Amino acid sequence: MSGQSTLVTLALRFAVLSLFAVGGANAAIPEMHRLAVDLMGWMSDQQFSETYALAQLAPGPNVIVVTLIGYQAAGLAGAAVATLAMVGPTCLLAYGFGRIWDRFKGARWRIAIQNGMVPLSLGLFAAGAYTITRAADHTPIAFLLTATAAGVAFATRLNPLWVFLVAGAVGLAGWV
Amino acid sequence: MSDTASAADPARPTPTLLQLFIAFASTAVVGFGGVLPWTYRMLVEKRRWLTATEFNELFSLAQFLPGPNTVNLSVVFGARLRGAVGAVVALVGLLGPPVTVILIVAVLYVQYGHVAALHRVLLGISAAAAGLMIATSMKMAQPLLWPLRPHVLVALAGFIAVGLLRWPLPWVLLALAPVSVALAWWWESR
Numbered sequence: 001m002s003g004q005s006t007l008v009t010l011a012l013r014f015a016v017l018s019l020f021a022v023g024g025a026n027a028a029i030p031e032m033h034r035l036a037v038d039l040m041g042w043m044s045d046q047q048f049s050e051t052y053a054l055a056q057l058a059p060g061p062n063v064i065v066v067t068l069i070g071y072q073a074a075g076l077a078g079a080a081v082a083t084l085a086m087v088g089p090t091c092l093l094a095y096g097f098g099r100i101w102d103r104f105k106g107a108r109w110r111i112a113i114q115n116g117m118v119p120l121s122l123g124l125f126a127a128g129a130y131t132i133t134r135a136a137d138h139t140p141i142a143f144l145l146t147a148t149a150a151g152v153a154f155a156t157r158l159n160p161l162w163v164f165l166v167a168g169a170v171g172l173a174g175w176v
Numbered sequence: 177m178s179d180t181a182s183a184a185d186p187a188r189p190t191p192t193l194l195q196l197f198i199a200f201a202s203t204a205v206v207g208f209g210g211v212l213p214w215t216y217r218m219l220v221e222k223r224r225w226l227t228a229t230e231f232n233e234l235f236s237l238a239q240f241l242p243g244p245n246t247v248n249l250s251v252v253f254g255a256r257l258r259g260a261v262g263a264v265v266a267l268v269g270l271l272g273p274p275v276t277v278i279l280i281v282a283v284l285y286v287q288y289g290h291v292a293a294l295h296r297v298l299l300g301i302s303a304a305a306a307g308l309m310i311a312t313s314m315k316m317a318q319p320l321l322w323p324l325r326p327h328v329l330v331a332l333a334g335f336i337a338v339g340l341l342r343w344p345l346p347w348v349l350l351a352l353a354p355v356s357v358a359l360a361w362w363w364e365s366r
Contacts, residue, residue, distance in 0.1 A: 046299075059274055120349065169300070171299045
């Protein structure tokens, strides 16, 4: 595929995704995986989970995973196009809604939509967790790491960087 | 006090564009594993630009909209203080530094892709990252499970369709969102 058409694909797919990412960027992980690994073959399963891990290691909003996917698909231009496409449409919506939002405080439809988004976010977020787990875990030790990290993060307020540090060391030792 | 009035409150002078940029940029560079808690700390506790209630109201809008929540929040907040320019400045502050960092990471990742040790480390970290995502899902599920609400069925359907069956997200949402909103409407009006 030519570079030009990769850029068009990135722009269109992420612009659409921007409007359907209910619950934020992590909820869109399954769709990004479907696009980057299954449909376009920009990266392998392992590269996708590594890409996600790198985005988590870096500071900033979760959406920067899109920048990383764009870079691997089409270099710097791909990174720019994917990032702008992912934030552009939703930012315009936010700008528009921001002006009228307070007017509908307490409106039934607003409450219904807000409450209706909660289970959708959960379902998509859990699907994202499943997608990353499937892509990342291929050995019993990997599953054990995932389960331990989940337990620690659920039960404590430990900074995730500590979890990553330990997991990275376990990985470096060659146990995963 | 309404959210829109907060900018006009004499006790709280409107931040300048530079202050807006620095505030979001400084939040972005310390925000590991999601920036939202840091944004709250910056806007409400440190700079006192918003009260907790105002923040919650603003965040409810950011969640209501599709797309990255903190990105939406920065746009709405920036626009309220300084119009369209404020929205762009807050957004660039939030995304500029992290995107620069991640691009450096991207170049290094592609450059050193042949180093086996790098992949061993990332194998461990991605397994842990999956665990963190599971933990967040568990925390999100709690309020729907105790007490048990029918909304859980919507979450389950979304998980199966997108996660297990790998159906395209837009189609699944177009089908499931109306069901979910109708259910929420009915649940509130029982």
